[in-house]
Structures are given as structure tokens and as C-alpha cells.
Amino acid sequence: MVNCYSHPLPKPPRGHPDIITLVQHYKELSFSKAMYFICEVCGYDYYSDHSMTKENIDPILTFLDLIEPTTESKDEVPLRKIDEGVLDMYIPHPNLTFLEEGISVDTQKLFEIGYSLYDNCITIPIRDELGALVGVKGRTTLDHEKLRISKYWFPVPAPKSQILYGLDKTYEHIKEAGKVIVFEAEKSVQKSWSYGIKHSVSIGGHELSETQVLKLERLGVEIILAFDNNITKEELIEEARKFVIRDNVKCIIAHKNSNVLGEKDSPVDCGSEFFIKLLAEDTYKIPA
Numbered sequence: 001m002v003n004c005y006s007h008p009l010p011k012p013p014r015g016h017p018d019i020i021t022l023v024q025h026y027k028e029l030s031f032s033k034a035m036y037f038i039c040e041v042c043g044y045d046y047y048s049d050h051s052m053t054k055e056n057i058d059p060i061l062t063f064l065d066l067i068e069p070t071t072e073s074k075d076e077v078p079l080r081k082i083d084e085g086v087l088d089m090y091i092p093h094p095n096l097t098f099l100e101e102g103i104s105v106d107t108q109k110l111f112e113i114g115y116s117l118y119d120n121c122i123t124i125p126i127r128d129e130l131g132a133l134v135g136v137k138g139r140t141t142l143d144h145e146k147l148r149i150s151k152y153w154f155p156v157p158a159p160k161s162q163i164l165y166g167l168d169k170t171y172e173h174i175k176e177a178g179k180v181i182v183f184e185a186e187k188s189v190q191k192s193w194s195y196g197i198k199h200s201v202s203i204g205g206h207e208l209s210e211t212q213v214l215k216l217e218r219l220g221v222e223i224i225l226a227f228d229n230n231i232t233k234e235e236l237i238e239e240a241r242k243f244v245i246r247d248n249v250k251c252i253i254a255h256k257n258s259n260v261l262g263e264k265d266s267p268v269d270c271g272s273e274f275f276i277k278l279l280a281e282d283t284y285k286i287p288a
Helices: 019-027 031-042 059-067 084-089 096-100 105-110 167-177 186-194 210-218 233-240 272-281
Strands: 114-116 121-127 133-140 152-156 179-183 200-202 222-225 249-252 283-285
Touching: 019 031, 031 210, 084 133, 096 105, 105 186, 121 152, 121 186, 167 179, 167 186, 167 200, 179 186, 186 200, 222 233, 233 249, 272 283
Parallel strands: 179 200, 179 222, 222 249
Antiparallel strands: 114 121, 121 133, 133 152, 249 283
16 A cells, blocks of 8 residues: 555665555654554554453554564563653752763753652653653662662663663754764763764663664664673674664774773763764774
């Protein structure tokens, strides 16, 4: 049906143009916003867990769950919309720690950085591509090494394998730049934004999920993997090979500038000038 239109649709990275491609193209929407639009038109809840019994299987919900599952790991919570009132538990105020690391006050306000007195942690609200609150990540301000606790955790669990953090704010910049920089950590997106480099997202770790790969492919732009310095070249290549079309996938590998970054540093941790230098000198295409 889709291919019957007089104006040819852009071919998605996987398979043939589908109804989602049609909506994306003619309404000029991102992948997730097109999905949301389709759900609204069909009368379905985008944030539903799509639970179905054998006797009550809806083929449309089955299709949506195949394209964008509400959960990908049995250890994760499903994608769901959280009441904005949750953020009232935190003090909405920029913090000195992030400022000293290069994240400006304005950027902290934009990304709603706060503080939890109860949990003794800096709070990072996690929003999906539609801007809905889907979790809260915390960075402890306690001596985590001495106490043997995690430096980062989730006071409000989030389905991180389903999220491209920051995309609700960076989408237009990504389309304008024709490329997306993919970091591991949410802080790297904030730091990059502070430097005026606004076409980035983070995946919340160093392993791309199937959903994250699909969402990145559907952006239709060049993809630059900018993972932390402790990720090996072989691991980077393995992640890059998850993409169907690899001609537009590149990786930052600090060969020429290997003595600057610390072992666990993100490529953006040593300032904007050095990061721009990495993009220019140490960004490589992945061998087929």
C-alpha cells in the first residue's frame, strides 16, 4: 500500500517502506513521534505494556511491539510515562560538581538537574523522545568507593535500553547537522551541549540494544559512536556491526591523541577544543 504513492518514500535501513516511514515522511516526524501518532489515530496507548492473552491478540499491538518493544531486558521496567510530580521530591537546582566538570548552569537547568536530600544524590530526569518522564538517574555524592556502593543508580527505574537520552532536545540539531554523536553517559550529552555541540544522544552504557540501533538508524543521519576510552577498538567495531547499513557509521578511536584521555574518560571530557580535534583526526569508518 505504501509503495503506491506517487512520490517515492525514503527507504528505511531495514526492509521496505512501511506505515511508519509514510507518517515520518509526510508529517515530518521522528520515528517515535510517528509511532505515537499512529497509536493516537488507532486508539492505542503508546505507553501500554501491550499485555495480551492468547485469546485476545491484537495484530496492530503485536506489530508495534515488534518495532518498538516496551521492554527489552527482563531486568528492566517497561517503558511507561511517570507522573511529573515525582520531580517535586527533588531540589531543582544546578550543582557545583557538574559545573566544575564543564556542564554549564543553563545546561543543567535545561536538563532539569536536581538534588535528592533523601538519597544524597544528584538527580538526572530521564525523558524519552516525546519528552515524557520515564525515570530518574542518580549520582551519589557520598564516598561510593569507601561505602562500596554504586556511583550511579536509579531512584526511579528507567528502561534505559529503550531510550536515546537527550533526543527530545537534540533531534532538530541532529537533523540539521546530518549526524548524531552517540555517547555512553547522560553527562556527556549535557557537557557536549554546554560546548555548543548539540547533535548528540547517550545510550546509558556501552552496549547498544536492538531498539536503540533501530531508533538511531531511523534518524537517517551519519552515526558517530563516541564511547569511553576504556572500550577497546574490537568492542567498538562489534557495536558498530549491529547496524544494518554501516557506510554511515563511524567510531572515535583515540589513536593520534591517545595520551590525553584518561582510562575511563569520555571523548568530550577534556574540553571542547580537544573533542573537536578528535572528531576531525580520530574518527574512523568501520571496516565491513
